[in-house]
Amino acid sequence: MGRTTLKILEERGFPVSELALFASQRSAGEKIAFKGKDVEVMAIGDNWDLLADIFFCSVDDDVARGILKDYKGEAWIIDKSKVFRMDPKVPLVVPEVNWDAVERLDSKIVANPNCTTIPFVMAMAAIRKVARPERTVVTSLQSASGAGKAALDELRLQREYVTAGEKMPEDAREVFPEILAANLIPQIGSFSDTGEASEERKLRDESRKILGDETLSIHATCVRVPVEVGHSLSVTCVFQEEVGLKAIKKSIESFPGIKMMEGDELITPLAVAGKDEVFCARLRHDPVDKKVIHLWLVTDNLRKGAALNAVQIAESLV
Amino acid sequence: MGRTTLKILEERGFPVSELALFASQRSAGEKIAFKGKDVEVMAIGDNWDLLADIFFCSVDDDVARGILKDYKGEAWIIDKSKVFRMDPKVPLVVPEVNWDAVERLDSKIVANPNCTTIPFVMAMAAIRKVARPERTVVTSLQSASGAGKAALDELRLQREYVTAGEKMPEDAREVFPEILAANLIPQIGSFSDTGEASEERKLRDESRKILGDETLSIHATCVRVPVEVGHSLSVTCVFQEEVGLKAIKKSIESFPGIKMMEGDELITPLAVAGKDEVFCARLRHDPVDKKVIHLWLVTDNLRKGAALNAVQIAESLV
Numbered sequence: 094m095g096r097t098t099l100k101i102l103e104e105r106g107f108p109v110s111e112l113a114l115f116a117s118q119r120s121a122g123e124k125i126a127f128k129g130k131d132v133e134v135m136a137i138g139d140n141w142d143l144l145a146d147i148f149f150c151s152v153d154d155d156v157a158r159g160i161l162k163d164y165k166g167e168a169w170i171i172d173k174s175k176v177f178r179m180d181p182k183v184p185l186v187v188p189e190v191n192w193d194a195v196e197r198l199d200s201k202i203v204a205n206p207n208c209t210t211i212p213f214v215m216a217m218a219a220i221r222k223v224a225r226p227e228r229t230v231v232t233s234l235q236s237a238s239g240a241g242k243a244a245l246d247e248l249r250l251q252r253e254y255v256t257a258g259e260k261m262p263e264d265a266r267e268v269f270p271e272i273l274a275a276n277l278i279p280q281i282g283s284f285s286d287t288g289e290a291s292e293e294r295k296l297r298d299e300s301r302k303i304l305g306d307e308t309l310s311i312h313a314t315c316v317r318v319p320v321e322v323g324h325s326l327s328v329t330c331v332f333q334e335e336v337g338l339k340a341i342k343k344s345i346e347s348f349p350g351i352k353m354m355e356g357d358e359l360i361t362p363l364a365v366a367g368k369d370e371v372f373c374a375r376l377r378h379d380p381v382d383k384k385v386i387h388l389w390l391v392t393d394n395l396r397k398g399a400a401l402n403a404v405q406i407a408e409s410l411v
Numbered sequence: 412m413g414r415t416t417l418k419i420l421e422e423r424g425f426p427v428s429e430l431a432l433f434a435s436q437r438s439a440g441e442k443i444a445f446k447g448k449d450v451e452v453m454a455i456g457d458n459w460d461l462l463a464d465i466f467f468c469s470v471d472d473d474v475a476r477g478i479l480k481d482y483k484g485e486a487w488i489i490d491k492s493k494v495f496r497m498d499p500k501v502p503l504v505v506p507e508v509n510w511d512a513v514e515r516l517d518s519k520i521v522a523n524p525n526c527t528t529i530p531f532v533m534a535m536a537a538i539r540k541v542a543r544p545e546r547t548v549v550t551s552l553q554s555a556s557g558a559g560k561a562a563l564d565e566l567r568l569q570r571e572y573v574t575a576g577e578k579m580p581e582d583a584r585e586v587f588p589e590i591l592a593a594n595l596i597p598q599i600g601s602f603s604d605t606g607e608a609s610e611e612r613k614l615r616d617e618s619r620k621i622l623g624d625e626t627l628s629i630h631a632t633c634v635r636v637p638v639e640v641g642h643s644l645s646v647t648c649v650f651q652e653e654v655g656l657k658a659i660k661k662s663i664e665s666f667p668g669i670k671m672m673e674g675d676e677l678i679t680p681l682a683v684a685g686k687d688e689v690f691c692a693r694l695r696h697d698p699v700d701k702k703v704i705h706l707w708l709v710t711d712n713l714r715k716g717a718a719l720n721a722v723q724i725a726e727s728l729v
Contacts, residue, residue, distance in 0.1 A: 228703075232550035232645040234595055234634070252593075256574040275570075276681040277552055277636060277643050279693055279707045284675045288695030297699065312697045314645045314705055316552070318595060319637055325595055327550040327632045331649075357602045363594040375597055377606030379630045381615065385546075387632055389597045 095151035097400035099127055105404060108411065113144045117156070142166035147407050150174065151400075164202060169410050171403045173205045178299055180204070185302050187211050188405045189349045190218045194303075195409070203406050208398030209233050209292065209315065209324055210299040212371040212390050216328065217304060219348035220386075223340045226330035228310040231296065234327070235281060236320040236362060237273060239394045244268045245321060252319070273319050281315040290315055323362025324398060326390040335383040338376070345373055345388075350397065365391045369401055413469035415718035417445055423722060426729065431462045435474070460484035465725050468492065469718075479520060487728050488520045489721045496522045496617055503620050505529050506723045507667045508536045512621075513727070521724050526716030527551050527610065527633065527642055528617040530689040530708050534646065535622060537666035538704075541658045544648035546628040549614065552645070553599060554638040554680060555591060557712045562586045563639060570637070587635065596635040608633055641680025642716055644708040653701040656694070663691055663706075668715065683709045687719055 095114075102109060112127050114134045121136035137160065142148070150157055150172040157174035164170065177183040184194035185204045195203055206214070213231065220226065237248035247267065251274035254261045261272060271278045282291030292315040301309045318325075346353045354360050354374040365372050371392045379385035392398050413432075420427060430445050432452045439454035455478065460466070468475055468490040475492035482488060495501040502512035503522045513521055524532070531549065538544065555566035565585065569592035572579045579590060589596045600609030610633040619627045636643075664671045672678050672692040683690050689710045697703035710716050 228649065230548040230647045232632075234552070234636075252570065252574050256570050271677060271679050272681055275638055276679050277638060278677065278679060279643070279645070280677055285698070287698045288675070288693060289698050294698070310700065312647050312700070312703050312705065314550075314647070314693070314707070316643075316645065318552075320593055320595060325597070325634075327597070327634065327645075329548045329630050329632070331546065357606070359589060359596065359598055361589050361594050361596060363590055375606060375632070380603070380605045380607050380612070382628065382630070385630050387630065389632070 095149055095400070096125070097395050098149050098151060098403055099125065101396065101400050101404045102407075103128055105408070107404060107407065111145070115141055142168045142170075147171065147410060149403055149407070151403075161202060166201065168201065169407075170202045171205060171406050172202055173399060173403055175207070175295065176204075177202055178204045178206060178295075179302065185299060186406055187214055187303060187402060188409050190214050191303050191305070192409055195406075203410075205399065205403045205406065206299050206303060207292070207295045208239050208392075208394040209235060209296050209326070210303070211398050211402050212324065212392035213296060213326060213328070214300050214303045215348065215351055215371050216326075216345065216373060216388065216390055217300065219345040219351060220330060220341055221304070222344045224332050224334070224336050225306075226310075227333050228312065228331045230329045230331075231311060231313045232327045233281075233292075233296070233313065233315045234318045234320070234325040235292075235315060236318065236323050236394060237269075238322045239324060239398070240268065240281075240317070248273050248319060248321065269317065273317060275319060277319075278317040279314070281317055320362045322366040322393055322395055324392055324394040325362055328388045328390060329379075330386050330388075332384045332386075336386060338378050338386065341386060342376055345376065360389070360391045362391055365393050367396070368393055369396055371397055413467055413718075414443070415713050416467050416469060416721055417443065419714065419718050419722045421446055423726070425722060425725065429463070433459055460486045460488075465489065465728060467721055467725070469721075482520060484519065486519065487725075489523060489724050490520055491523045491717060491721055493525070493613065494522075495520055496524065496613075497620065498522070503617060504724055505532055505621060505720060506727050508532050509621050509623070510727055513724075521728075523717065523721045523724065524617050524621060525610070525613045526557050526710075526712040527553060527614050527644070528621070529716050529720050530642065530710035531614060531644060531646070532618050532621045533666065533669055533689050534644075534663065534691060534706065534708055535618065537663040537669060538648060538659055539622070540662045542650050542652070542654050543624075544628075545651050546630065546649045548647045548649075549629060549631045550645045551599075551610075551614070551631065551633045552636045552638075552643040553610075553633060554636065554641050554712060556640045557642060557716070558586065558599075558635070566591050566637060566639065591635060591637050593637060595637075597632070599633040599635055638680045640684040640711055640713055642710055642712040643680055646706045646708060647697075648704050648706075650702045650704075654704060656696050656704065659704060660694055663694065678707070678709045680709055683711050685714070686711055687714055689715055 115137040124131040352370040360372040375389040433455040442449040670688040678690040693707040
C-alpha cells in the first residue's frame, strides 16, 4: 500500500511540497498521516498524472498494467509492480548499480526490482568489480512479509496455534500453499513447465537485465521461511580462476549501501529489520577450492528490498 | 539419550532378548519403558561390553571417547558421536550406501554419520549412479532438535515470547548464538580459521568417506532454522556434460529409503516429522543450463538422520 514508502520519504526529508495519494474507489476517503498531517486518499481519475512530478506506484500487477500501459505523461512513475520490469524500453534500477539505465532509456516509467533481486545484484556488482563468477548458486530464505500484509498476518496467526499446541483451522491456511509457522516452504510464486518457480526466474532475469549480462549464470532456489521481515541469501560463486578474498572483501566493503560484518560476526533477519543496508557476513573461500567463495546476505525486504530503493530512485531523479 | 533409538527398536520389532541401559552415575536408577516394561538404567562399570551383543552409544563426544578409545571387546558398538567418524579404521555407514565398509574394515565400532550427511549421501549415491557431479552446492536448513533437547526447548520457549510480543530474557538465550525463533542463524558448530563452520566441514568430510570419493567437490553452507524437527537441503549439482533428468529421477526413485514426490508436490519439515524416508522434491534441470540440476531434500533428523540409521546398522549386523 506504499505506507513504508511514505515513512521513508519522511525519514529522509525528501523534498515534498505537496503529497497526493491515489487508490481505487474502495479506499478513497481514507486518511493517511504524513509529516504530522492527515492526507485524504483520492480515487484515481483522469489526468491524475498532472497532479505531481513523481508518482510511486505500489499496486497489484493488474492495476499497474491498467493505469500505466499506455502512459505518455510527463511525470516520473516509479513502479513497484512486476509489469514493466522486463520491458526493454523501461529501466529496471538499483541506483547503486545501474543508474545509467535511466539516462540511457527514454522512459518516464522506472521499474523497481523484486525484493530478492535488489540485495543480490548489489553484492554481485561489488564482486564483479574484482572478477566475474562463472556460476552463482543462490538459495534465498524469504520472510513472510515479502508476500504482503495478509501473508505476515497468516504467519502470526499460525504461530499462535503452534505455540498453543492446537490444530490449525482452515482459515489460518489461506495465503501460503503449506503451513509456514515452524516450517519451510520450498516454493515462492508459481511453477513453470520446467519446475522453476516464478521467484527463481525473476531473480535470474532481473539480475541479468540490471547487471547488463544476458548470459549471467545464476542458479536459484527460493524458500519461504517463518521469519517476519528480512530476506536472507546463501550465495556461492564459482570463478574460472582462483580469486583473492581480500580484494572481494574490499570491493564489497566499499560498495555503497552494503555493510560488511567483521570477522565471524553473524547477521540475521531479526537484526536487520528496520535497517537500510544490505548486510553481508560469512564471506569465505571454500576451504577445498579457492575458485569458490561463499557469502551470506540479509536485507530488510520492506526497505531496501522495496520502498527504500524506490525512494532512492526518486532522490536520484530530483 | 537414545530414547528415539529405543522407540525405533520397538517399532521395527528388532530381536532384543535382553536390554541393558547404561549411563553415567548421575542417571543410574532412572527407569525407561521398553516393550511395556520399565528397564532400570545402570551406571556404566567394568566389563560392560560382556553384557550384550550390540551397543548403541548415544553419548557426548567426550564420554564416547572415554569409553571407547581403546575398545578391544567382541560386542558391536554403534556410535552416534563424531569421535570415530573420520577414523580410517572405523567404518562410517549409511547401510543403503556403503554397507561394504563394515565388511572391508576390521572394526567392532561402526560410526553413525551426522544428521545432515545421511540424507545428502543417499541422494548423491542415487545421482552418481547416473553421473558424477563436478560440483555440488548445498545450503542446509537444520531444525532445532538437531542441536539436542535443550535446543528444542529453547526454540519453544523463545517462540512463546515472540507470540506474546514480549522481550526475551537472557535465560531464553543460552543454547544458540542468536535468537532462533522467527529468525535464521547462519552458523552451526564452531568456525575454523577459514571461516568454515564445523557442520559444513563434517558434511564434506563424512560424505567423501562414505561415498569413497576423496575429491568430491561439495560446497556447503549450514543454517539453523526455527523448525522443531526435520532437516532440509537445497542442493544444486553441476555436471561436466548435460544430464538426463529422467535417468536421475528414476535412479532416485529406485534408491532404497528415498521417497520421490510426484510432479510439483512439495515436501516440508512439518510433513516428514516421524517418517522414515528421505523425501525428495523439486528435482529439475536449471532452465538455462542442462548441466545443472536442483533438488530439495527433507528428512526427520531424529529418525533417518540419527537413530533409525543406527538401528538399520544393527539390523544389518544381525
